[in-house]
Amino acid sequence: MNPEIKNLYKKFGDVSLFNDFSIPFTEGTITCILGPSGCGKTTLLNIIGDIIAPDSGELAGFRNKSVSYIFQDPRLLPWKTVRGNIEFVLGNDMPAEERGKISGQLIKLMELENFADYYPSRLSGGMRQRVSIARAFAFPSEIILMDEPLKGLDVKLKLNLIRIFSRMWQADKRTVIFVTHDVDEALLLGNEIIVLSHPPVKVLTKKNIDLPLEKRSLDSDSFKELERNLMNALGN
Numbered sequence: 001m002n003p004e005i006k007n008l009y010k011k012f013g014d015v016s017l018f019n020d021f022s023i024p025f026t027e028g029t030i031t032c033i034l035g036p037s038g039c040g041k042t043t044l045l046n047i048i049g050d051i052i053a054p055d056s057g058e059l060a061g062f063r064n065k066s067v068s069y070i071f072q073d074p075r076l077l078p079w080k081t082v083r084g085n086i087e088f089v090l091g092n093d094m095p096a097e098e099r100g101k102i103s104g105q106l107i108k109l110m111e112l113e114n115f116a117d118y119y120p121s122r123l124s125g126g127m128r129q130r131v132s133i134a135r136a137f138a139f140p141s142e143i144i145l146m147d148e149p150l151k152g153l154d155v156k157l158k159l160n161l162i163r164i165f166s167r168m169w170q171a172d173k174r175t176v177i178f179v180t181h182d183v184d185e186a187l188l189l190g191n192e193i194i195v196l197s198h199p200p201v202k203v204l205t206k207k208n209i210d211l212p213l214e215k216r217s218l219d220s221d222s223f224k225e226l227e228r229n230l231m232n233a234l235g236n
Contacts, residue, residue, distance in 0.1 A: 004060045008057035026192060034195045048062055068137070069146075070132055074125075082123070125153065130164065137172060184218055
């Protein structure tokens with residue numbers, strides 16, 4: 001069953017953020033959500049992740065699914081190593097050998113083999129975010145929520161993280177809902193791209209991209225046209 005938000009209402013003070021708002025998601029794909037600041041992108045993730053309660057509405061196909069969350073801040077445990085942070089979410093019920101195997105595979109995928117025994121304080125910001133992403137994939141979740149995890153990174157580092165994330169997702173195609181303010185991020189990662197309006201929130205446009213992640217180029221004519229369409233929608 002594809003997850004879907006139906007007839008969502010959420011108000012903060014006098015501001016009606018969501019007013020009879022509905023949106024479907026496609027299972028096993030990456031949905032990128034764009035929108036102006038303050039339009040409720042993060043609030044939407046927090047409602048899906050059961051961090052914030054809606055005033056009313058139905059979250060069909062979400063409540064019975066486990067969720068991983070990747071924040072803008074990596075939020076690693078400072079007293080655990082890279083390997084320890086990843087294995088932490090696997091729980092002690094899993095045999096140590098199996099935990100080690102899973103963490104080792106993810107460390108390799110994230111290109112962190114030489115840093116497995118480092119503590120977060122010795123890692124760069126980009127490396128810490130890689131550990132955060134690996135930890136989210138380690139947890140046996142069905143849905144991964146991402147709240148602008150690439151914000152503030154330089155372009156080269158951002159593109160490298162997108163490449164690594166794409167490779168990890170190809171190996172384990174979970175449902176991903178990725179909130180971003182960056183159109184290029186959405187174009188390089190999203191199977192579906194949704195643009196939201198100012199409150200009360202409406203869906204302004206929805207674009208599907210069928211091209212495999214590894215074959216995408218921002219320099220292609222089709223992607224330049226798609227970027228113009230998304231930027232025009234964001235300007236409304």
